[in-house]
Amino acid sequence: MVPDDVAYVNMWHYIYNNIRLVNYLRKVKSMDYSGKIQFKGEGEHIRLIVSESIPAEFLHEAINLAIDKARKLVGGVPLILDFKSRQLVQDDIFGLLSNVVCKRHLKIKEWRSSNEGSRELFSSMGFKTQERGRLYQGRGTLFVHRSLRSGKTIEHDGDVIVLGNVNEGAEIYATGSICVWGRLCGLAHAGCEGKDDVFIVAGCFDANQVRISDKISYVGPDTHWIGKSVKVYVAQGVIAVSELSG
Amino acid sequence: MNARIIVVTSGKGGVGKTTVTANISVALAKEGYSVVAIDADIGLRNLDVVMGLENRIVYNLVDVVEGSCRLEQALVRDKRVDNLYLLPAAQTRTKDAVSPEQMVELCEALRDSYDFVLIDSPAGIEGGFKNAAVAADEALVVATPEVSSVRDADRIIGLLESEGKKSISLIVNRYRSSMVKKGNMLDVTDVSEILAVKLLGVVPEDEAVVVSTNKGEPLSMGYSSPAAKAFRDICHRILGKDIPLKYPDENEGKGFWEGIKSLFRL
Known part of the structure; x- marks a missing residue:
């Protein structure tokens, strides 16, 4: 028979060892996950990119381990925390604040995520977030088989061809050229990532403004090619327009 | 019965959603349908x-959804027209x-007990509009021939389409x-072309609308002004009758001398 007090000590010893083992395994797991955190320079800041594959329960441990590894790099530099498309909940953010940000006295320049819900959460908690970047819906040539109504936005990496009208209040952002078979009343921005050798073609041009690359042209109501078929392009660094005949 | 649930919406405020809802509701009820x-x-x-029923409200829509009263208790019956009821807002x-x-x-x-349910939507595209539109099978979009109104109507139509209406x-x-003749107002064909949905009717600017609104007597109660006629035509088109579309003249129905006078005012 084992005396009661010895059994009691053994029990605590067993629990203690198990906790140590669990903590050790957890640390090993967190170290695995910390490898999924990237650091990237962004001007005067460092962007800490947190992969979506890290489970929420390992989030702050993995970030802490990653920061430990890059201690010299991170020291004192404002950070941008980029959670990619992860949907964060309020508890995740509280965990990050108490276990990472406050614990390490980190300066956070910006909380970033491509997830709409996470961005809303950041904003509602008063954190500085990034303006929504363009989310390109695809590549190559996009055919839109209908008119675009007010409020509709198309963001496309490539050329866009609209087989209909682009109504006032609708927007098209294309890295390539834009062709509107019907009436163009909304905003068309061709070469929105900086390409100059692109164009906008409209079956009936009725827009107030066109944009190509970083150039903007305002169109007055008395402009003679309003209501006509035109091609808008960049020539010698400025936006030029030519009427399409036939 | 299997009621047709119709939302009356516009996006922009002040274009006449409430007037249209009241008049079409009255016109449908006068045709013998329960509304x-x-x-x-x-x-x-x-x-x-x-609708002239403000002094008879006891319960409202919010009371119904919160369970403070039964639906039938909140419905205000219009005593002037048979089978016309109002469910007021809080x-x-x-x-x-x-x-x-x-x-x-x-x-x-309401679907099983009535022929028509007309929902007067608030302006805007937020929660109020979504609440109004969510249960509707059909939508009537009201727009005035102004650029801002047409743009907002276009946005609303886009939202309704995305909701599967x-x-x-x-x-x-x-x-x-x-004003259209002078080129100072958008033509109906322009509006219709931009919005690219079925045109159900054109209601002319009519002073009688303001008078009837202030009196709480919708024009469809039996008035004979151009707007009243337009509302009745719209009602018949909703019922599937083939009424030819026409673009009314605001001088129509004013009488010979008033017509001459308004000509000289031009």
Whole structure:
């Protein structure tokens, strides 16, 4: 028979060892996950990119381990925390604040995520977030088989061809050229990532403004090619327009 | 019965949604159909005033969804027209007082007992509009021939389409043929072409609308002004009758001398 007090000590010893083992395994797991955190320079800041594959329960441990590894790099530099498309909940953010940000006295320049819900959460908690970047819906040539109504936005990496009208209040952002078979009343921005050798073609041009690359042209109501078929392009660094005949 | 649930919406405020809802509800009821007009503009209710039923409200839409009363208790019966009821909005609450699910439940409860349910939507594209539109099978979009109104109507039609509403029709309200002739107002064909939905009717600018609104007697009660006729035509088109579309003249029905006088005023 084992005396009661010895059994009691053994029990605590067993629990203690198990906790140590669990903590050790957890640390090993967190170290695995910390490898999924990237650091990237962004001007005067460092962007800490947190992969979506890290489970929420390992989030702050993995970030802490990653920061430990890059201690010299991170020291004192404002950070941008980029959670990619992860949907964060309020508890995740509280965990990050108490276990990472406050614990390490980190300066956070910006909380970033491509997830709409996470961005809303950041904003509602008063954190500085990034303006929504363009989310390109695809590549190559996009055919839109209908008119675009007010409020509709198309963001496309490539050329866009609209087989209909682009109504006032609708927007098209294309890295390539834009062709509107019907009436163009909304905003068309061709070469929105900086390409100059692109164009906008409209079956009936009725827009107030066109944009190509970083150039903007305002169109007055008395402009003679309003209501006509035109091609808008960049020539010698400025936006030029030519009427399409036939 | 299997009621047709129709939302009357516009995006922009002040284009005549409430007037259109009241007049079409009255016109349908006068045709012998049982009609419930729901004011979904919680916090800014007006349909009760336009229909002249403001002094008979006891319960409202929010009371119904919160279970403070039964649906039948909140319906205000119009004594002037058979089978016309109003479900008023709460004036002291906000749009958040009702959820889309509650609105669907409410409309479905009305579906079996009435022929038509008309929902007067608030302006805007936020929760109030979504609540009003969620349960509707059909949508009547009201627009005035102004660029801002047409743009907002276009946005609303886009939202309704994205919510899967198949039957969307347009009513052009406050049309002034004299201004169109002078080129100072958008033509109905322009509006119709931009919005690219079925045109259900054109209501001319008519002083009688203001008078009837202030009196709480919708024009469809039996008046003979151009707007009253336009509302009756719209009602018949809703019922599937083939009424030819015409673009009314605001001088129509004014009489010979008034017509001559308005000609000289030009």
